[in-house]
Amino acid sequence: MPIALTLAWISSHDYGYTNGRINAAETRQMTRDTRSRRIDELIIDPRYNGPDTSGNGGWVAGSLARLLGTGSVSVSLRAPAPLAVPMLVRRRDDGTVTLEHDGTLIAEAGMASLELDVPHAPDWEEAEAAGVIAQKTSQQQPNAPYARCFGCGLARSDGLRIVPGPVGDDGMVATSWTAPLLADAGGQLSVEATWAALDCSAGIAWMRRLPAGTPIITARMTAVIHHALQPGQRYTVIGWPIAQDGRKLHAGTAIFDADGKVQARSRQLWLIQRA
Numbered sequence: 001m002p003i004a005l006t007l008a009w010i011s012s013h014d015y016g017y018t019n020g021r022i023n024a025a026e027t028r029q030m031t032r033d034t035r036s037r038r039i040d041e042l043i044i045d046p047r048y049n050g051p052d053t054s055g056n057g058g059w060v061a062g063s064l065a066r067l068l069g070t071g072s073v074s075v076s077l078r079a080p081a082p083l084a085v086p087m088l089v090r091r092r093d094d095g096t097v098t099l100e101h102d103g104t105l106i107a108e109a110g111m112a113s114l115e116l117d118v119p120h121a122p123d124w125e126e127a128e129a130a131g132v133i134a135q136k137t138s139q140q141q142p143n144a145p146y147a148r149c150f151g152c153g154l155a156r157s158d159g160l161r162i163v164p165g166p167v168g169d170d171g172m173v174a175t176s177w178t179a180p181l182l183a184d185a186g187g188q189l190s191v192e193a194t195w196a197a198l199d200c201s202a203g204i205a206w207m208r209r210l211p212a213g214t215p216i217i218t219a220r221m222t223a224v225i226h227h228a229l230q231p232g233q234r235y236t237v238i239g240w241p242i243a244q245d246g247r248k249l250h251a252g253t254a255i256f257d258a259d260g261k262v263q264a265r266s267r268q269l270w271l272i273q274r275a
Contacts, residue, residue, distance in 0.1 A: 054080030058199030062192030074112030131175025134165030201239030223266030
């Protein structure tokens with residue numbers, strides 16, 4: 001079954017980014033129950049940072065999706081997820097989940113669905129050329145806020161390094177991408193890494209349409225993994241703006257295989273920060 005996830009968070013892209021290395025997030029289950037509520041412990045490895053001191057939004061989202069298993073999942077992130085510290089995952093009787101740290105609600109998760117029409121994938125050569133140009137431009141800004149993001153940062157060699165560039169006239173951004181060796185126990189790209197791969201392109205699509213320097217943050221992300229990604233295989237990643245409603249920026253992202261078939265997709269809501 002497809003794995004779907006809705007992510008809403010208010011802080012991740014609002015902070016600077018720092019170095020990280022690739023490794024799996026650690027999850028240690030605790031055994032105590034509280035009136036039919038099992039409490040787990042989730043630790044996000046610092047290697048999967050987005051901002052300096054908190055997890056990459058897609059990676060955090062994928063961690064929650066993996067804990068909840070297959071099916072459609074909705075997650076609202078209320079605060080940045082700290083790195084390398086235990087966070088409590090409470091599983092409620094109604095199937096929903098909360099993520100907490102030191103008395104602060106970090107995230108809430110439950111069932112959801114995704115409605116999104118995905119445009120056709122651009123030609124591989126066109127996506128590859130757009131990505132090459134975008135990376136060259138980004139590499140000229142080594143101190144940019146997202147330079148060390150696990151998903152889109154280029155000031156590190158161990159991240160996903162997904163930086164799409166514009167293709168066509170409708171605001172779409174795209175890039176070619178080879179999935180790294182971040183396999184799960186089944187030899188497929190981990191759920192966490194797949195969510196991280198879907199994360200940043202929506203924001204990049206809007207950044208290219210807004211005035212330079214406009215601060216935007218992720219507010220919601222709904223996504224579905226139709227087919228698990230395979231390490232070492234080549235894919236096309238796209239992002240596109242859908243609509244703007246005041247400060248609200250709606251966008252989509254998708255990952256295609258070499259035959260142009262959708263492997264994963266997401267609909268996201270970003271917000272322009274208040275002055």
